[in-house]
Amino acid sequence: MIQISPHAEAALTCTLDERSLYLRRLVLASVRSAGRGHVGPALSLIEMVRVLYDDVLRIDPNNPRDPARDRAILSKGHGCLALYALLADRGFFPLSELNGFCGPDSILGGHPEYGMVPGVEASTGALGHGLSIGVGLALAARMRERTYRTFVLLGDGEINEGSVWEAAMGAAKHGLDNLVALIDYNKLQSYGPTDYVLPLEPLADKWRSFGFAVQELNGHDVGALRTVLKQVPAVPGKPTAIICHTVKGKGLPAAESNADWHHKNKLTDSELDAIRVAVGDF
């Protein structure tokens, strides 16, 4: 029997503040307007993306290609609704774009595309690509003596992909302490529990043994995320892995830890009512 991390227990019980609820309203409004979307994977990710974009990344929404900017890649591209909410809220593009999600003329697809969405660094959606691209960005910074940092957000199901571990070895080989991998460890992938589909534990030990400095926390704890993310690299000379224990569908009781909410095609009236109760009118 795998021991449940105290961070995982905290993730289940912690409450969300108004900004986190507001961001969820943006996500769910997009789902409502499109009639589809990866709900669970976005809701587990929101605090990680929020803290990155609110407090950590050195970015300028008015100059999204600033060479000095920090780079962030959403490697689990299916969590894009969370990213879109943050980018819109931070002014990379108008909030009204969120209503066009997945529409024929929208810049916002079901997976984020570079060149289409201001602030998106790489097109993702096929899993297991982002960390390697991040290694390239981080290595380029090293070679060019630039100070930007690279953050890559990975899903737990995503790290089934062998290419992630190839990238991890590469990052460690080069001692890329300007590279941070954040793992959205919600423990539920498309089919069901990660523990059933392809067990990941001992996850922290895996990253440690691949040469990363590892931190674990409750991925919905905004304060903990700020503290840890502001202290990267955790160990000089090593890439950092932050295992964020989260809850898939966090903030929406019907969706929490429910694989049926991995992707939703339609929200019923009763589901919409439940969402209003959970996150407020939207």
Place this chain on the structure above:
Amino acid sequence: MRNTAMNMVHKLATRDERVLYIGSDPGAGTLRAMSKEFPKRHLIEGISEAHIIGMSAGLAMEGFVPYVNTIATFLTRRCYEQVAVDLCLHNLPVRLIANGGGLVYAPLGPTHQAIEDIAIMRALPNMTVVCPCDADEAARLMEQTLDWTGPIYIRLGKGGDAIVSKAEHGFEIGKAILMRPPGDVVMVTTGIMLQRALAAADLLAAQGIRAGILHMHTVKPLDTATLLQAIRGTRLVATLEEHVPSGGLGSAVAEALIDKLGSGLPSMLRLSLPDRFMHNYGSQDSLLKKHGLSASAIATSIERALAASHPSSPQLHST
């Protein structure tokens, strides 16, 4: 050809600080001189092709021009999604230098024989596919790779292939080279099939058959304009390739002719490897011979095709 292409990477690195060499686990001493002169730009990243392609994409996003090098099958089959998404979708200037295109690794069996690489690389939007015929042409190609937009797949031959390309023909990516003037037949070649086509043309000439040769070193983008010009008035278009029949040069030429000529299509003969994995070893030469791609077999196939083609076949025209 391989040594020349490798040495060109070093030469380009001397001129341009954007140039990187990225190998997976190449042979000992590969680009040793470059590794000493530019240790930070000579990267050996392990047998992890999927990762290497993604990493190269990241480096290219930051302005580098990575030259990624390993065996052709591993650079195409193993990491196809990374090539498609990380390189082609982002349209990044990464150069894939594929050792052992075609049957170069004949003795090593089907895992090492790149017989469908042109097809799968050509299918990707934004990808450029180039198959030089000899070391001199490889050098001329490499000179042009610094500033070409988007990814390039470079299919290298064995090395030691007879030098048949000529400096006076110049070299432009995407611009076919007319090696012999059009006659009764025009052979369209890519890679090291040019040498065989030249020998076949001599054999045909002895039979009184005039054979033109158009060297289509760049399979994508295909030089359709030069192709249409070269086949005007000829009785037969014969494509020659060290590749399965699906999706390679023969397919590209047929598609271009259908698109441009519509109903007035020429007689065509597509000479290629069969649609199956090779279960014989031996050498590149012996396998090509076994599958009808020796110079004499090519000449015989063309003779037969010309004899079979109806004398009142529609005269070819260019649109």
